[in-house]
Amino acid sequence: MFEFIKNIGAKLFSRKEEAPQKIASHIQSDNPGVENIEVQMDQEGNLTLKGEAKDQAALEKAALMAGNVEGVAKVDVSGMKVQEPSNQKVVIYEIQEGDTLWAIAQKFYGNGNMYKKIFEDNKEVIKDPDKIYPGQKIRIVLED
Secondary structure, three states: OEEOOOOOOEOOOOOHHHHHHHHHHHHHHOOOOEEEEEEEEOOOOEEEEEEEEEEHHHHHHHHHHHHOEOOOOEEEEEEEEEEEOOOOEEEEEEOOOOOOHHHHHHHHHOOHHHHHHHHHHOOOOOOOOOOOOOOOEEEEEEOO
């Protein structure tokens, strides 16, 4: 289960009835490697994703794409099947006020130049490395 700040993020829908279709289309638009995606949303803004993910990274990216949408509080991915397990160590990081990808790279990798890696690892979630916002969640793939 992934938790999000409900009142921030991309504004994809104006009525809750539209949310499942709009969020499914949003995930498919930059498909991170998921198939047969189904989205359900309750009145509290809790989403359930069902379908198949090619790997753990695809599952996490789909959850982040869905969760970084205004009106979404939680994303349950227990209904997703993962085809290839992963050994990657990943931290789901919530962007803080004043953060930049450079600063986040410095914090996690000890090298601000690694911001490009963070951007590449989150290209479905972050469209512009200069346009991140507090509360947005991204994946940080830790080196072994």
